[in-house]
Amino acid sequence: MPSPEIDALTQALARLPGYGPRSARRAVLHLVKRRETALAPLIAALHAVDERLATCTTCGNVDTTDPCGICADPRRDARALCVVEEVADLWALDRSRLFPGRFHVLGGRLSALDGVRPEDLSVDRLVQRVSGGEIDEVVLALNATLEGQTTAHYVAERLERHPVRITQLAHGLPVGGELDYLDEGTLAQALRARRPVA
Ligand SMILES: [Zn+2]
Numbered sequence: 001m002p003s004p005e006i007d008a009l010t011q012a013l014a015r016l017p018g019y020g021p022r023s024a025r026r027a028v029l030h031l032v033k034r035r036e037t038a039l040a041p042l043i044a045a046l047h048a049v050d051e052r053l054a055t056c057t058t059c060g061n062v063d064t065t066d067p068c069g070i071c072a073d074p075r076r077d078a079r080a081l082c083v084v085e086e087v088a089d090l091w092a093l094d095r096s097r098l099f100p101g102r103f104h105v106l107g108g109r110l111s112a113l114d115g116v117r118p119e120d121l122s123v124d125r126l127v128q129r130v131s132g133g134e135i136d137e138v139v140l141a142l143n144a145t146l147e148g149q150t151t152a153h154y155v156a157e158r159l160e161r162h163p164v165r166i167t168q169l170a171h172g173l174p175v176g177g178e179l180d181y182l183d184e185g186t187l188a189q190a191l192r193a194r195r196p197v198a
Contacts, residue, residue, distance in 0.1 A: 006032070058129070060105030060122055062087050070094065070102055077101040079136040083126065083155060085109050085143060093141060101137075104129065109142065109151040121151070123158055130162050137165045144171045144189070 002010070006028060014024035031039045049064060056068035063069055070076060070090075080101025084090050090103045106121040130138065140155060142148040156166050172190040173179075179187065 059090075059103050060087070060107060060125075061090055061103065078134050080139065081129065081135050081137070082139045082141050084141050085148065085151070089141065089143075099139070101139075106142075106151065106155075109145075109147045110154060111147050118154060123155060126155065127158055127162075130159055130164055135164055137167060140166065140168045142169075144169075144185075 009031075010021070010024045010028045013019055013027050014021045016024075019027070031042065052064035053062070054064060054066040054068075055062055056066050056071055058067050058071045061068040061070060065072065077100040080099070081104055082090075082093060082099050082101055083104045083106060084093065085106055085108060087105055090105055093099055093103070104122070104126050106123065106126070108116050108121055110116055110118065110121070129135065138155075138159060140152045142152045142155075152168060159166055170193050171186070172193050173182070173186070177186075182190075
C-alpha cells in the first residue's frame with residue numbers, strides 16, 4: 001500500500017485529461033524513482049506557472065503575462081483577427097503557425113441546451129476590439145457543429161456595421177480523407193464549397 005501522500009499524488013494525476021489510474025501510477029513511479037531529474041523539474045515548472053498564471057484581458061488566452069505573448073508580439077499582423085471558441089482552439093491554430101494575426105477567445109459557444117447566452121461570451125469585447133479600427137479581417141474559426149455555426153452567425157451579425165471583412169474556415173475534405181469514409185455533413189460542405197479546377 002502506498003503512503004497517503006503518494007496516493008494523493010496518484011489521484012491528482014489520474015484526474016488529468018488523458019490520464020487514468022494506471023498511467024497515473026506509472027507516472028508517479030517514474031517521478032519518485034527519478035527525484036532529481038524528473039520530480040524536481042516538474043515541481044519547479046508547476047510553481048513557476050502557478051505563480052504567474054494570467055488570463056489575457058485583451059484576447060482571453062491563458063498565459064503567464066497579461067497581455068499574453070501573442071498580443072504583445074509586434075511581429076503579429078494587427079490587421080487580422082481569428083475568433084475561436086476556446087483557448088485549446090487558439091493553441092491548436094497557433095501551433096500550426098499558419099495564421100499570422102492575433103486571436104480572440106469567445107469562451108464557449110451559444111447553446112440553448114447548456115444555457116449559454118450571448119452575454120456569457122466575450123462578444124462585446126470583440127466588437128470593442130474591432131471598432132478600434134485597426135482590424136481589416138475577422139476569421140471565424142468556430143467548430144463545424146450546429147452550435148458553432150449558430151455562434152458564427154451571431155458574431156457576424158454583431159460585426160455587420162463595422163468595415164471589416166468577415167471570413168470563415170472552409171469546412172471540407174480532410175487532407176488524406178477518402179470520400180467513402182466521410183460523413184454526409186462533411187461531404188455536403190465540401191461539395192458546397194467547391195471551386196474551379198486551377
Ligand atoms: Zn492576448
